Each structure stands twice: as C-alpha cells, then as structure tokens.
Amino acid sequence: MLPVLKLGADALPTTYTKESVSVSFHFFEKGVRQDDGHFNASAFSQDEFENLLAKIEAQPDPDLDDPYDFDGVKYGRIVPFLELERVDERTLFGQFRSAYWGHAFENTEKGVIAADSLNLRNFCFLLYLSEGGRIYLGCQYLGNYGDYGSLSRSLFKKIGLGPNVRSCSYFSEAEDLMNTIPQEVRVTLSSSNKELAAGNVFNSGSMVAFKKSGKDETFEVTVRDNLLSMVGQPVPQIKKQVAAMLSQNEIFSVDDEDILDCVVTVRKMKARGKKTVYLFGQSGRATKFHMDVELDDDGWPVLAKAKSKMLKKLDEEIINKVMHD
16 A cells, blocks of 8 residues: 555645746767767867857847747747856856747736737856866756757757757756655646546646645655656556556546656755656656745846856756766
C-alpha cells in the first residue's frame, strides 16, 4: 500500500511569490558532428564570444507596427533584448522579451485583449564563456512562464555555425534527488478523465497539485520513494506509479493513460534552494533552480538581485560540478 498524500488548505493555489522565480541552465558547444553521430567538441574563443555579444547589443528594437517585425516577434524569429550589461569580459546579463498570444482574455483596466494581439513578457538571461570554452546560458522563469526555445534559436542564429554547434541542458540526476525534501507534486491529466472531484485538490483544467502540509514526513517519504526514485525509468512505469498514488487518495481514480505529465518541486536538505524535476522526458527538459529573489511592483524580479542570484546558481550548481570548466 502506498502512503496516502494528505490534502488540505495547503494544496490550494496562492499568488505568485518570490519562490516562483527560477532559472534553468544550458550550454552551447562548438564542434564537428561526424557521420556516426559523434560530436567532436572544441572551444569557443574569446573573439567568437565577443562577436556574439556584439550582435546581441547591435540588434535594433523591432518595429511592432511593421508586419515583418510583428510576425518575427510573434513566432520567435526575432527576440528583443533590453537592459544589457557587461558584467565582465566573459559575462553578459540582460533581459529578453517573449511573446504570448492565441487566447483572448479580459483585463480589468484594458478590457478585452484580442487573441491575435501580442502579450510581451520580460525574462532575465545570462551568458558566460567558461575557461573550457563553453558558452553557458541561464534562462529565468516566472512560474510556468519563460521561453528558452525562442532565446536559444536566436542565439544559434547569431553564433552562425549551423550544424557545427549544439546545445545541451542540465537536469538533476536521480541519486541527487534522493537527498532532497519534496515540496509539491503537480500532475497533468488527460481532459478525458471525468472524475476530477475538485474537493480540496487544486484543479485548473486538467492539472492537480499536492503540497506538503506542515511537517508531514509521510508526504516526503512517499514522493521520494515512489516518484523521485523513478527518474530515468521508462515513462509507462512512471505513469503506472503516478496513477497508483492518485487513485490511493480515493478522491478520483485514473488510468495510466490519463497521466500526461508529472512535475515535482524539491528542496535540498540543509539548504533553501529549490529545483523543479520533470519525471517525463528528462533529457529534453532542464531542471529549474528556484531563486529567492524579490519582485518589483510589476511582479517581475528585481534585476540586480536576479543577476546576483543567477551568477551564484551558475557557479554553485553548474560550474563547480563540471570538471573541465
């Protein structure tokens, strides 16, 4: 029998706090891909890195009244940059703008926002040329909002090496996750499931969330032993385990096929840092490292604090754990 996840007021959603700010890390690597698929890596030079930064800084602001620029921003072909700062000769910090569109909604001040209009959000980013010649990219998120895809495609184009450059993302290894304290589990269900009995489970569309309540060690043990231990296992096995945990709560029952995704937020033991772990498709989705950053009056991270935290996370979580950098 799986331990029952306790549900209560803590399972309800809250407004965004500074804990919703996170950063994922990736790197670009230069090299030559052989016919057998092997990638022979080589180092980016300081001049190549400087050329990339110069292209970013020289990019003109898009004219959103121009249909070409409008569509470029809309579809991620053009990524606007702002608030750029050279931290040192190996580091650039700044913001980029990501476009969201496709859903109409009503704003209490502006009225109805049309589905085909662009909603632009600012996110921080960080570029760092390591001693080993990799270009590291830190990409900030606010809750579920962020846009690594558009940013990385824009940088690929500016690097200009075509197939002779690749990108990689960092994600947590299972053995590291067993030394964490689970905080929350979010499960995405198929909309065909008819038994979402709302109760005190946060249900938004087809999303359900469970949070740790107080000092509930049962929750921690359950998630560590029955979910985090599954990282790297075949997806069908993970789905079976997630479905069993949900059904055990006797609030609703689900089949394995109902489970579309499962995300776990964890905190390191004896530390405050948080990570977001994706149980499905880990190799293609980077771990999000949560940052304790203050938000300004508009709900965005304070830039100076975000820069400091992102540099610290890059150093602690990535650079210090990569042997050649």
